[in-house]
Amino acid sequence: MPYLRRINSTSVKTYVSRTVLLLSDDGTLKPLAIELSLPHPKGDQHGAVSKVYTPAQHAVEGSLWQLAKTYVAVNDSGVHQLISHWYCIPATEGQLSVVHPIHKLLHPHFRDTMYITAIARGIQIDADGFVECSVFPEKYCMELTSLTYKDWNLVNQALHRDLKKRWVAVDDKDSPNDLRLVIKDYPYAVDGLEIWFAIEKWVRDYCSFYYKTDEVVQQDPELQA
Incomplete structure (x- = not known):
């Protein structure tokens, strides 16, 4: 919630999302509800202001359900881009000699990674880049990533x-x-x-x-x- 409050102080607005899924007898997952939450106007000590949306296909309820799913997808994409997808190889390249067996093991996997990462830093994850403009806004996405990696x-x-x-x-x-x-x-x-x-x-x-x-x-x- 503290980060959501800071993010929503910018021109971009978003929600914290929580999705409840049911494991059916046929072994498939079905969505039951999506909860979208905002910070309490009187402070985080009062909890969150939340609203629950359930599956619907028609009229206003159907549109709201689609919108709720979109917020979930955006949050999931943000986690993927800012946390799951990030990795770097300078430590390997800087410490392991080219004849080291682990370097030989990893080299085919790391081939072209530095080049791709450099491009990504110039397009996706730089200030005002794709991620900041489309997923989590402005300076807080880098700060949020740094916080998450403390426990990575x-x-x-x-x-x-x-x-x-x-x-x-x-x-x-x-x-x-x-x-x-x-x-x-x-x-x-x-x-x-x-x-x-x-x-x-x-x-x-x-x-x-x-x-x-x-x-x-x-x-x-x-x-x-």
């Missing part, structure tokens, strides 16, 4: 960890890779997990050739740097 953890970005954190997957020893999806009709997770674990096995096999123990990792000055 690389390990938690693993697909299976992210799915468990969002309660759409649970540990299950009887399922492939010891993971069971709560939502079976979820192509992103079904296909993504197959790709994830295939890549993980390949990377693990590659790294274990050079690093037999944790101590070897600790004694590698380039990795530690």
Whole structure:
């Protein structure tokens, strides 16, 4: 709410959104309600001013439902652009020599990334760029990103960890890779997990050739740097 109050002090207005979904018996998700919230005019200690919208197809209610979904999509896009999608490789390029095994592992993945990132900084995420003008306004988007990254953890970005954190997957020893999806009709997770674990096995096999123990990792000055 403090950030929303500051954002809405500019020429751009937005809402905090919360979406409630129902997992149906057929394994699909259906939207039940969207809550849009604004800061309380008397201060954040009074909570938020909220309104709930439910699915509708006709008349004014249908238009309001579409508008509520749009605000959710904008917020989701903002999180994706400002948080999920951001990554940088200067540490890898600056600390690992070209003959280092991890550099060789990552180099094909990082190819052209610096060039693309430089373009993005000049078009999307710079002051008055695409993100600031279309998702979150003006100076607060950079500040919000910095705040979020204070709690950012690389390990938690693993697909299976992210799915468990969002309660759409649970540990299950009887399922492939010891993971069971709560939502079976979820192509992103079904296909993504197959790709994830295939890549993980390949990377693990590659790294274990050079690093037999944790101590070897600790004694590698380039990795530690």
